[in-house]
Amino acid sequence: xxxxxxxxxxxxxxxxxxxxxxxxxxxxxxxxxxxxxxxxxxxxxxxxxxxxxxxxxxxxxxxxxxxxxxxxxxxxxxxxxxxxxxxxxxxxxxxxxxxxxxxxxxxxxxxxxxxxxxxxxxxxxxxxxxxxxxxxxxxxxxxxxxxxxxxxxxxxxxxxxxxxxxxxxxxxxxxxxxxxxxxxxxxxxxxxxxxxxxxxxxxxxxxxxxxxxxxxxxxxxxxxxxxxxxxxxxxxxxxxxxxxxxxxxxxxxxxxxxxxxxxxxxxxxxxxxxxxxxxxxxxxxxxxxxxxxxxxxxxxxxxxxxxxxxxxxxxxxxxxxxxxxxxxxxxxxxxxxxxxxxxxxxxxxxxxxxxxxxxxxxxxxxxxxxxxxxxxxxxxxxxxxxxxxxxxxxxxxxxxxxxxxxxxxxxxxxxxxxxxxxxxxxxxxxxxxxxxxxxxxxxxxxxxxxxxxxxxxxxxxxxxxxxxxxxxxxxxxxxxxxxxxxxxxxxxxxxxxxxxxxxxxxxxxxxxxxxxxxxxxxxxxxxxxxxxxxxxxxxxxxxxxxxxxxxxxxxxxxx
Numbered sequence: 001x002x003x004x005x006x007x008x009x010x011x012x013x014x015x016x017x018x019x020x021x022x023x024x025x026x027x028x029x030x031x032x033x034x035x036x037x038x039x040x041x042x043x044x045x046x047x048x049x050x051x052x053x054x055x056x057x058x059x060x061x062x063x064x065x066x067x068x069x070x071x072x073x074x075x076x077x078x079x080x081x082x083x084x085x086x087x088x089x090x091x092x093x094x095x096x097x098x099x100x101x102x103x104x105x106x107x108x109x110x111x112x113x114x115x116x117x118x119x120x121x122x123x124x125x126x127x128x129x130x131x132x133x134x135x136x137x138x139x140x141x142x143x144x145x146x147x148x149x150x151x152x153x154x155x156x157x158x159x160x161x162x163x164x165x166x167x168x169x170x171x172x173x174x175x176x177x178x179x180x181x182x183x184x185x186x187x188x189x190x191x192x193x194x195x196x197x198x199x200x201x202x203x204x205x206x207x208x209x210x211x212x213x214x215x216x217x218x219x220x221x222x223x224x225x226x227x228x229x230x231x232x233x234x235x236x237x238x239x240x241x242x243x244x245x246x247x248x249x250x251x252x253x254x255x256x257x258x259x260x261x262x263x264x265x266x267x268x269x270x271x272x273x274x275x276x277x278x279x280x281x282x283x284x285x286x287x288x289x290x291x292x293x294x295x296x297x298x299x300x301x302x303x304x305x306x307x308x309x310x311x312x313x314x315x316x317x318x319x320x321x322x323x324x325x326x327x328x329x330x331x332x333x334x335x336x337x338x339x340x341x342x343x344x345x346x347x348x349x350x351x352x353x354x355x356x357x358x359x360x361x362x363x364x365x366x367x368x369x370x371x372x373x374x375x376x377x378x379x380x381x382x383x384x385x386x387x388x389x390x391x392x393x394x395x396x397x398x399x400x401x402x403x404x405x406x407x408x409x410x411x412x413x414x415x416x417x418x419x420x421x422x423x424x425x426x427x428x429x430x431x432x433x434x435x436x437x438x439x440x441x442x443x444x445x446x447x448x449x450x451x452x453x454x455x456x457x458x459x460x461x462x463x464x465x466x467x468x469x470x471x472x473x474x475x476x477x478x479x480x481x482x483x484x485x486x487x488x489x490x491x492x493x494x495x496x497x498x499x500x501x502x503x504x505x506x507x508x509x510x511x512x513x514x515x516x517x518x519x520x521x522x523x524x525x526x527x528x529x530x531x532x533x534x535x536x537x538x539x540x541x542x543x544x545x546x547x548x549x550x551x552x553x554x555x556x557x558x559x
Contacts (some may be wrong), residue, residue, distance in 0.1 A: 001032035004174055004206050005054070010066035012049050012058065024050050025230040031174065033427040036200060036207040038221030038238070040214045040253065040485045041242075042270065043454060045232040047210045051176045054208070055093050056083040070174070071414035080555065090550040092172035096179035098159035102151040107146030109135075112166045134165040138195060156346050163465040164195065171203055178210045182480075183417045185345045185510030186554040193219050210287035212483035214253050215556040217260075218242055226250045240527070248274055258517035259492075260540060263288070267492055267517070270485035285537070292338075292439035292520055292535065298331035301504055302357070302472060307331075308368035309349075309356050326352040329527035330366070336471070339498070339505040341519030341536060343512055343551065351510045355416070356475045357506070359383055360390060388418050391470040397461035401449040408445030411435075411464045418468055434463040438493060459493065466497060474506045479514060491518060512555055516540050524548045 010367075012024040024046040031037045039047045052058050056078065078086070095101040103111055109131050118128040130557065135143040138161040151159055160180060167175055177196065181189040190311060197220060200207050211217050217238065218225050224241050226234040226249065234247040245251045248498040252273030258264075265281040272278035309327035327349045334340050342350050355361040357368060361373070368375045375386065387462040400411055411431045412424070421427045433444045438459040449457060458478060465473055475494070479487045491514065497503060509515050515522060515536065524537040524545065532545040543549045 001035065003030040003032045005035045005073060006067075006069040006072075007050075007054075008067040008069070010050070010068065012046075012053055013063040014059075015061055015063060017093075020063070023230050024053070024500075027227075027230075027232045028066075029225055029232065031206050031208055033173075033206060034200075034204045035223070036197075036209055036221045038211065038217035038224040039227055040211055040217050040224060041227035042212055042485055044229075045227040047212075047227055047455070048178055050128055050227075051093065051117070051178050051208065051210055051377075054174075054176060055091060057469045059246075075157070084108075085119075087116055088167075088172075089170045091173055091174045091176065092170070093176040093178065094163050094167045096182055098151070098163045101163060101415075102159060104151055106156065107148050107150055108162045112162065112169055114272050115166050115169050130169070131165070134169055135162075137168075137199070138162075138165045139191075140165070157184055159194070160184065160188075160192060161195070163194065164192075164199070167204075168199060168203065172205055174206045174208065175200075176208045176210070176219040176449045179212070180209075181216065186512060186551060186556075187345050189216070190219075190556075193341045195468060210467040213556070214242070214250075215257065219556050226253070232460065237360065253484065255449075256488050258488075260513055260516060263517065263537065266495075267488040269488045279292035287536065288456070288520070288535070295338045295520065297336045297458075298335055300369075301336040301371065302334040303367075303369040304330055304332040304334075305367040305369070307353070307356065307368065308364045309352055309361055309365045316358065323334075324526045327356060327363075330530055332523060332530065334472070334504060334506060336504050337502055338520040339507050339518050339524045341515035342506060342508045342525060343510065343515045345510065347552075348525040350525055351476055353525070354392070354476050354506060356510055358390060358474065361451060368502065388468045389470050390472045390474070391465040391468060393458075393461050393465045393473060393475045393478045395480060397457035398449055398454075400461065402451055406446050406448055407460045408432075408435075409453070410449075411460070413469050414464065420468065431463075431467070436467075437497070438463045439489070453486075455482055455490065458482065458486075459491050460494065462490070462497070466501065466503070469501070470503070472504045474508065476508045477510070480509060487514070491504055494518070512540070512551055524551070 005275065008028050009024060009026045010024060011026050013020050013022040013138045027050065039050065041047050053064060056075065058064065064076065084439060112131045112134060113127045113264040116130055132143050137145060140146055140158060140161050146154065156306055181192050185194065196207065209217065209220055220239055224235065224238050225232050226241065226247065228249045234241060234245065234250045241250060245254060254268050254272040255268060255273055258267060263283040265283055268278045307327055311324040311326060312321045330353060344350050352361060356363050378386065408431050412427050412435060415421065415430065421430055432445060435441060435444055440459055452460065480491050482490060498505065507515060507518050519536040521533065522539045523530055524532040524547065526547045532539060532543065532548045539548065540552060543552055
């Protein structure tokens with residue numbers, strides 16, 4: 001096979017006033033014509049920096065050594081003008097987060113049309129026709145109306161399809177997909193994977209697919225490169241790497257994801273495997289049943305009865321409005337000390353249910369009994385007291401933290417509002433203890449959110465949530481964007497804190513493997529309704545609802 005791009009001893013370093021840090025270290029690999037190659041590794045392994053080097057998008061303080069040959073032409077030290085002709089035309093990229101990659105002030109259709117007009121000498125009308133055809137090709141719904149919609153008006157999966165349409169608009173020879181399915185639910189993820197494979201077969205382009213999920217890589221790639229600390233530690237066909245991994249790090253990555261066929265008390269991390277210090281402790285079915293019998297003998301901590309949350313969507317002057325039934329007649333009991341896993345596709349109503357429980361959304365109808373009191377009837381002054389008892393861990397901890405406030409103050413502030421401890425001195429000591437509890441240390445108190453990794457910021461979010469000693473914690477997609485090893489650390493931490501403080505969790509996620517691992521009771525939502533609920537392992541082993549079966553069948557299984 002003929003290579004379309006050759007990377008020879010590529011190194012990328014960043015220089016500051018005091019030091020030089022090398023983040024990609026003399027890596028070499030090829031991508032052949034009409035081939036899909038995967039790069040896998042944890043956050044910080046150098047995957048994304050490699051992709052940015054191939055796109056000529058590295059910042060000015062980056063020092064690039066080695067050689068990148070695209071169709072036997074060196075890309076090293078090309079001018080910005082030369083790169084503009086290549087980027088988006090011959091080499092294109094799908095970025096990890098479409099919401100931050102799309103311009104919120106421009107319609108989706110206009111943004112794709114702009115990319116076409118930049119590289120093709122055609123009329124505005126012809127470019128618009130191309131966009132409509134591209135939207136149909138990537139299987140977007142209602143393409144004519146979606147052309148004029150803005151990014152915030154469409155779902156995450158639809159935004160990702162718009163990004164794919166933009167990337168393939170000029171029929172690139174090489175498409176770089178950097179974590180294109182992170183934080184998407186399993187069914188949308190599977191559709192994106194199928195779509196990329198279909199487009200690759202139709203257009204004959206090569207794809208570099210970057211992910212932290214080795215199982216997902218196996219669904220799409222023919223060959224895989226495993227990166228760690230800026231180096232390629234193993235490479236080969238997907239079959240070779242999956243069935244006969246040679247490097248300890250590859251073996252650790254494969255084994256770090258929650259298994260669907262067993263329930264471990266503590267999840268292994270990559271470091272556990274590398275140090276060879278992990279002894280798996282399986283939670284038996286008998287132990288799970290015994291725990292649930294104890295839980296369900298109590299009065300529910302939270303009882304949800306006939307809960308509804310409807311939204312009116314205005315269609316314009318003199319037009320009848322549409323009704324969106326985000327939460328539609330939900331009945332659910334949550335018992336003290338249990339973890340209820342809430343799973344379903346994007347738009348099924350999971351987050352709206354969580355926000356309604358927190359009184360961030362007012363219910364259209366129904367009742368919410370917390371400790372026997374209907375909290376839907378409470379005044380705002382009563383809710384101030386109740387906020388101590390019901391807390392939220394957000395999906396994106398960086399967006400939920402004030403970038404201008406140190407994390408110590410961010411945790412201390414709610415403690416002060418609710419008058420926990422007698423003085424700020426006592427509160428600061430308590431915050432330091434909380435930081436230690438979640439795996440951070442005293443020196444982190446005075447640092448700002450941007451100085452932490454994604455996993456560390458999620459730990460800060462957890463510390464802030466537990467600072468008020470709540471009874472019920474709603475975890476809304478709190479590990480969805482973390483790589484497998486950091487995800488395992490955070491899940492272990494949540495379980496450890498639950499045992500220590502007797503927390504109750506409503507654990508919202510689109511990842512069935514994670515929900516199954518965490519949950520005593522699993523609840524499946526679809527189009528605002530609960531379509532199935534019951535013991536988590538039982539639902540996975542013998543799903544009764546067709547939608548649940550569809551979710552389970554969409555989970556990447558590996559080879």
